[in-house]
Amino acid sequence: MTNSPLGRTLVIANPAAGCGEGERARVFAERFLASFSSATEGYEILSTEGPGDARGLARMAGEAGFSSVIALGGDGVIHEVVNGLMALRQSIRPALGIIPMGSGNDYARTIGMAKNHAEDALAQLVQGQIVNFEVGQVNDVYFMQTLSFGLDAAVAIDTIRRREKNTSLRGESLYVTSALKLFPHARRGWPCRAHIDGGHELILPTIIFTVQIGPTYGGGFQVCPAANPCDGVFDLCYNISRPALPHLAALLGMVRAGTHTRSRVLRLRQAKTIELAFETPVPAQVDGEELEGQHFDIQVIPQALRVICPTPATRTNRVTWDAPHAKE
Numbered sequence: 001m002t003n004s005p006l007g008r009t010l011v012i013a014n015p016a017a018g019c020g021e022g023e024r025a026r027v028f029a030e031r032f033l034a035s036f037s038s039a040t041e042g043y044e045i046l047s048t049e050g051p052g053d054a055r056g057l058a059r060m061a062g063e064a065g066f067s068s069v070i071a072l073g074g075d076g077v078i079h080e081v082v083n084g085l086m087a088l089r090q091s092i093r094p095a096l097g098i099i100p101m102g103s104g105n106d107y108a109r110t111i112g113m114a115k116n117h118a119e120d121a122l123a124q125l126v127q128g129q130i131v132n133f134e135v136g137q138v139n140d141v142y143f144m145q146t147l148s149f150g151l152d153a154a155v156a157i158d159t160i161r162r163r164e165k166n167t168s169l170r171g172e173s174l175y176v177t178s179a180l181k182l183f184p185h186a187r188r189g190w191p192c193r194a195h196i197d198g199g200h201e202l203i204l205p206t207i208i209f210t211v212q213i214g215p216t217y218g219g220g221f222q223v224c225p226a227a228n229p230c231d232g233v234f235d236l237c238y239n240i241s242r243p244a245l246p247h248l249a250a251l252l253g254m255v256r257a258g259t260h261t262r263s264r265v266l267r268l269r270q271a272k273t274i275e276l277a278f279e280t281p282v283p284a285q286v287d288g289e290e291l292e293g294q295h296f297d298i299q300v301i302p303q304a305l306r307v308i309c310p311t312p313a314t315r316t317n318r319v320t321w322d323a324p325h326a327k328e
């Protein structure tokens with residue numbers, strides 16, 4: 001355990017994540033860190049009490065000199081922690097670790113972390129390596145995994161609302177039933193004017209417009225299968241024509257497996273900056289959280305965040321990125 005990259009560590013735990021599994025994971029993390037004193041150079045564990053807390057705690061961790069912050073919970077709490085860390089200047093920004101305990105866990109897939117298994121995730125962290133990952137910015141919000149507009153965002157928002165109503169559906173089945181419900185509303189799309197990397201204006205009949213740092217969204221849908229979080233560019237997937245509804249339904253199934261990439265309806269490309277101006281307010285999600293607006297300025301911030309990742313030997317799934325870019 002002596003090579004642990006954690007240093008002085010603050011764990012920010014969402015006890016409500018994963019339908020309450022977050023609290024069990026917090027208790028386990030407390031026992032684990034108490035038993036393995038060489039894993040950290042001192043630690044604290046704080047629980048969130050509601051939305052927004054994790055952001056403030058992460059910011060406070062940088063100001064208090066912590067070397068790493070571990071977000072324990074789903075992509076929502078990781079998103080909040082990333083926004084707190086990005087509010088700090090880079091010289092005092094702690095490294096980010098995650099103990100993924102959500103229902104989607106897309107950032108865990110990007111990194112190769114164990115999902116909903118605190119013991120395995122902690123073992124990966126203490127043997128981990130630090131890698132510089134990019135962060136996205138849309139208007140004044142930072143994101144670490146996904147930003148999307150249109151049908152897929154409407155589906156993500158619908159799944160959040162249905163989960164808040166205590167539906168027993170989780171993960172993929174929740175996503176698919178929301179998608180089927182919302183398909184008919186997507187017929188017209190959300191037309192927009194787009195400038196990508198400062199290029200000429202595109203008029204798009206947007207049904208989906210996705211900006212990815214890692215490959216997946218929606219709990220494993222491989223919308224940009226090759227997206228690499230270390231390459232300094234976003235991966236985009238957007239429609240350039242309007243498919244008939246049956247074709248749209250088929251595309252959704254193909255996105256699940258990442259086999260949509262040759263569709264003539266879609267365009268996949270990379271970019272560093274994007275400006276989108278929609279004719280009307282558009283459903284939008286950022287890391288699974290709802291985002292409001294009609295005009296969006298989006299940019300990638302390369303190597304913004306030091307992320308504690310599993311080593312190749314301990315990764316839970318294949319990843320799209322290569323060797324570490326930096327280690328401290």
Ligand SMILES: Nc1ncnc2c1ncn2[C@@H]1O[C@H](COP(=O)(O)OP(=O)(O)OP(=O)(O)O)[C@@H](O)[C@H]1O
Binds near residue numbers: 017105
């Ligand atoms: N103590 C708390 N009680 C209730 N909600 C909380 C609490 N702390 C944070 N939250 C909010 O819960 C939301 C969801 O949290 P999180 O993403 O961690 O779990 P999840 O929803 O189970 O996972 P996923 O995002 O992968 O679906 C976040 O938006 C967060 O602001």
